[in-house]
Amino acid sequence: xxxxxxxxxxxxxxxxxxxxxxxxxxxxxxxxxxxxxxxxxxxxxxxxxxxxxxxxxxxxxxxxxxxxxxxxxxxxxxxxxxxxxxxxxxxxxxxxxxxxxxxxxxxxxxxxxxxxxxxxxxxxxxxxxxxxxxxxxxxxxxxxxxxxxxxxxxxxxxxxxxxxxxxxxxxxxxxxxxxxxxxxxxxxxxxxxxxxxxxxxxxxxxxxxxxxxxxxxxxxxxxxxxxxxxxxxxxxxxxxxxxxxxxxxxxxxxxxxxxxxxxxxxxxxxxxxxxxxxxxxxxxxxxxxxxxxxxxxxxxxxxxxxxxxxxxxxxxxxxxxxxxxxxxxxxxxxxxxxxxxxxxxxxxxxxxxxxxxxxxxxxxxxxxxxxxxxxxx
Numbered sequence: 237x238x239x240x241x242x243x244x245x246x247x248x249x250x251x252x253x254x255x256x257x258x259x260x261x262x263x264x265x266x267x268x269x270x271x272x273x274x275x276x277x278x279x280x281x282x283x284x285x286x287x288x289x290x291x292x293x294x295x296x297x298x299x300x301x302x303x304x305x306x307x308x309x310x311x312x313x314x315x316x317x318x319x320x321x322x323x324x325x326x327x328x329x330x331x332x333x334x335x336x337x338x339x340x341x342x343x344x345x346x347x348x349x350x351x352x353x354x355x356x357x358x359x360x361x362x363x364x365x366x367x368x369x370x371x372x373x374x375x376x377x378x379x380x381x382x383x384x385x386x387x388x389x390x391x392x393x394x395x396x397x398x399x400x401x402x403x404x405x406x407x408x409x410x411x412x413x414x415x416x417x418x419x420x421x422x423x424x425x426x427x428x429x430x431x432x433x434x435x436x437x438x439x440x441x442x443x444x445x446x447x448x449x450x451x452x453x454x455x456x457x458x459x460x461x462x463x464x465x466x467x468x469x470x471x472x473x474x475x476x477x478x479x480x481x482x483x484x485x486x487x488x489x490x491x492x493x494x495x496x497x498x499x500x501x502x503x504x505x506x507x508x509x510x511x512x513x514x515x516x517x518x519x520x521x522x523x524x525x526x527x528x529x530x531x532x533x534x535x536x537x538x539x540x541x542x543x544x545x546x547x548x549x550x551x552x553x554x555x556x557x558x559x560x561x562x563x564x565x566x567x568x569x570x571x572x573x574x575x576x577x578x579x580x581x582x583x584x585x586x587x588x589x590x591x592x593x594x595x596x597x598x599x600x601x602x603x604x605x606x607x608x609x610x611x612x613x
Contacts, residue, residue, distance in 0.1 A: 250343035253347045307523040315534060315535055337596060352525055355524060371486070402414050415428070416471060426452065428449060429451075430469070432446075433445055433446045434447075443470055446470070490510070529588045530556060530591045559583070
């Protein structure tokens with residue numbers, strides 16, 4: 237029994253598409269990873285942390301990069317591979333064997349379906365888990381290196397609500413001329429001054445043991461300045477995990493069930509952002525299919541040109557770029573008004589449906605009429 241030549245052609249096109257997708261996606265992810273990881277290099281180099289810390293921290297961001305660019309790289313690969321096949325006259329030969337546009341597009345549609353499934357796995361499972369791990373690991377590193385961040389003569393922001401200044405520091409952790417601006421308690425900001433102190437690293441974070449100093453704080457009820465002098469005081473420089481969870485609740489790192497049922501503690505604007513993120517996470521993978529159909533319409537639709545043409549592929553690139561911008565705008569508008577939430581799905585599904593109708597429906601009807609008008613006995 238001989239194998240069908242159509243399946244052999246499908247495998248031939250699919251192999252080129254899948255290989256190109258892996259290479260292009262890997263290259264773009266590596267480029268984005270490199271640009272985004274530059275902000276961590278200074279901490280690793282200047283603070284003497286292991287390169288493995290840098291690798292582990294930045295690799296936790298890779299799944300989110302992949303989920304974002306996979307639909308775009310799928311579109312790029314489809315346009316490039318089919319344009320090359322057209323330029324090499326391979327599509328002309330395939331059409332001469334009786335293959336329809338639907339048959340030619342089948343490998344790309346299968347690839348797009350696999351990309352949609354992969355994006356759903358990334359968006360719904362892997363990305364939230366990796367971002368949660370990233371935040372936890374970043375919290376651990378921040379507390380570990382807080383002791384190393386203190387530089388003499390520099391106001392050092394140990395965290396978003398804690399700034400430390402030391403006049404001098406020795407190798408044994410001794411500090412001289414200490415000033416601490418502590419805003420970790422809302423409505424109870426305090427300025428702490430001390431003549432000297434000792435820095436100690438503990439499992440619960442770095443501690444500064446202050447000696448001969450004062451704590452100045454404005455009473456929120458009376459607006460009077462309260463000054464408390466002390467001979468010895470201990471300040472923990474570590475930021476608590478509770479404060480991080482409260483102040484930096486990020487919808488991108490939450491599970492889908494949490495997004496669909498936002499915490500009551502969130503205000504109306506934040507709750508809207510969570511609901512929009514849930515719909516975006518459910519709809520975004522489908523952009524891979526829509527973008528693929530737009531690319532197929534550009535390379536398979538229209539009249540054949542002997543020397544090929546760049547107008548249709550470039551038009552498809554412009555359309556996809558516009559759709560990406562529209563998607564970002566729709567998400568922002570929906571976050572302001574939940575009545576616009578259906579636009580998130582419309583902006584993703586409608587372009588693909590229109591491209592599919594323009595590419596396949598008229599040609600299938602025309603192909604169905606040919607046998608009746610051209611039948612000969």
